[in-house]
Amino acid sequence: MIPEIAVAISGGIDSLVTAYQLKKQYGNNIIGFHFLTGYEQTDTDNFLPPATPSNSLNPLFNPEIPIICDPPTDHPIQHIASQLDIPIKLMDCRNAFKQKIVDYFVRSYQTGETPNPCVLCNQSIKFGILLDAVQNMGIPALATGHYARIIQRNGMLHIYRGVDAIKDQSYFLAFLKPESLPFIRFPLGDLTKNQVIEFGASKKLTPVSAKESQDICFIQNNDYTGFIASQPDFSAEPGPITDTTGKILGFHDGLYQFTIGQRRGINCPAAAPYYVTKIDSASNRLIVGYKEEVYKRECFINTINWFIPPPFSPIKISAQIRYRHQPVDAILFPASDAGSSILRFEDPQAAITPGQAAVCYLNDQVIAGGWIHA
Known part of the structure; x- marks a missing residue:
């Protein structure tokens, strides 16, 4: 049976x-x-x-x-x-x-x-x-x-x-x-x-x-870096740490050790703490800035999974950019195809991180999920 x-x-x-x-x-x-x-x-x-x-x-x-x-x-x-x-x-x-x-x-x-x-x-x-x-x-x-x-x-x-x-x-x-x-x-x-x-x-x-x-x-x-470094095909190259103007401040041992908004492990002395603002894998460069530079007002999301027909005009939603992130008011702007959009927040958000999921809600209803690209 x-x-x-x-x-x-x-x-x-x-x-x-x-x-x-x-x-x-x-x-x-x-x-x-x-x-x-x-x-x-x-x-x-x-x-x-x-x-x-x-x-x-x-x-x-x-x-x-x-x-x-x-x-x-x-x-x-x-x-x-x-x-x-x-x-x-x-x-x-x-x-x-x-x-x-x-x-x-x-x-x-x-x-x-x-x-x-x-x-x-x-x-x-x-x-x-x-x-x-x-x-x-x-x-x-x-x-x-x-x-x-x-x-x-x-x-x-x-x-x-x-x-x-x-x-x-x-x-x-x-x-x-x-x-x-x-x-x-x-x-x-x-x-x-x-x-x-x-x-x-x-x-x-x-x-x-x-x-x-x-x-x-x-x-x-919770040892992410140790787990990654233990993988058989693991490889990492040291590279420069720069500020947002391109000035070299120091060097890192591998980009895999960092995420957007991270403070610990940068080891570049300054008057105020540095935070990771961008990870440029193409040039193997870690870009850092002060705390206010971690905040951004919008991001691009792609590979969107829609639970409603993709809208043709901007819609007001609440958005969550990581699991423990408090949902915030935002506007979802359709892009040239249904698989991508621009997410613009009412207030700047800290550490909008490529690779994380951005989930869009209308009240408590999930209407879409997309991957943060930039």
Whole structure:
């Protein structure tokens, strides 16, 4: 029998409560999926049998399709399966995660950008590979523990902020395909994080890990530069540090160590602290200035993912230029094609960073997401 719904299980309290609620709603017509990135704290290889058609739900054994199999009895995710009394499958996304997320992350830093791998992971792994696999199995919908909502307006489905303003994760979902929304469920969107924690405690639900991750999942101790420098194909060249007039102030050991707005690590004595204002990868030059020079009023965004018809004239929106950025009033100016626009802020914003996602809202509704280019 084909399950009526699939749920992504990370092992944390959010996905655990999500799965519990869905179990109550769907009974035994539910299946869980836990995808492996290759960067888990445990030895992933010990939890996967040899990748062959005989032990996989991947009937064609296509290397582009992730192997899906039962977890061994000693896999930590079995703790979740036993609490919920639902089957949970392992999905081997290691190759795709390395190519689509980790390689992108390293490449972005080496070319002077500051990437947002969590946005890309939601787009290409959770609601890309995982959702595709679920649909290929004939399962009607995929649920996750995101704090966001999908609401129908005027016959169309749209992503809205979750009711918990602090935990809201709609920013990370701005690059989902609009046509995928009918197949996605966010059961926690109308709850606060505190309500989820209290509900889990009332049901005596225990996650695999009680500690909630706040950093990028594949980097330990938040050591970005150490992780990048440890990659096999890593290379970095020293170069000049200049002010905005081109005057050489010092030298850096590699642009990958810097991001826009950064103060630490510049090591150029001055009457006032220097901040990174631009990273010029073409000339391998780090450009710094004083604090007021970090503020800009507009930026160019491209590769825009629209949830509404692209506007032909400027529209007033609220914009978020990184996850913890307070949304600000802005005007979105259409460019020559629907895939790019100019975002002009009512007030200058600090550290507008190439490589980050800019997400545009009308009230709480996500209308578009684009990548900051300049």
